[in-house]
Amino acid sequence: MPLPAPEDLTSTVLRTDFCDDAAWAAVRAAIDAADGSPHATYVSDPRFAGAGVGALIDEEAAAGEDDKLTYVFLADAATMTDPSHPLLAVDLYDEPGRTFRVPARWYPEVSANLTIANLDFADFADASDGSGTFCGWGDD
Secondary structure, eight states, X not given: OOOOOOSSSOEEEEEOOOSOXXXXXXXXXXXXXXXXXXXXXXXXXXXXXXXXXXXXXXXXHHSOGGGOOSEEEEEOHHHHHSTTOOEEEEESSSSTTOEEEEOGGGHHHHHHHHHTTSSOHHHHHHTOOTTSBOOOOSOO
């Protein structure tokens, strides 16, 4: 079964941690508040509970060409517990398995640019800090 794809110009935010529904609501609220425009298609499907990067890559490899995603954002345990709600961005296309973290505050910028192919996944991953977190371009 392919990963759920958005039907519009948003990015998929896939919940993989199901320990705290209030935390999931807080993550969604933080993303939605970041700039007031819709940038996320939220997927909360228990079949993805605990899914890691490798499992998602395998799932995408088995998907038909029309069903493939090029990237996905995971709402994992770190996302749910950290106050900045850093999603795990996962490349599924150019360098499958490459990741970086993006706090909810920066999610709209990353999502919009990836969705319209204005910037590539590597642009954001390469601009991440030493902890692997993208925190803007330095002048933001």
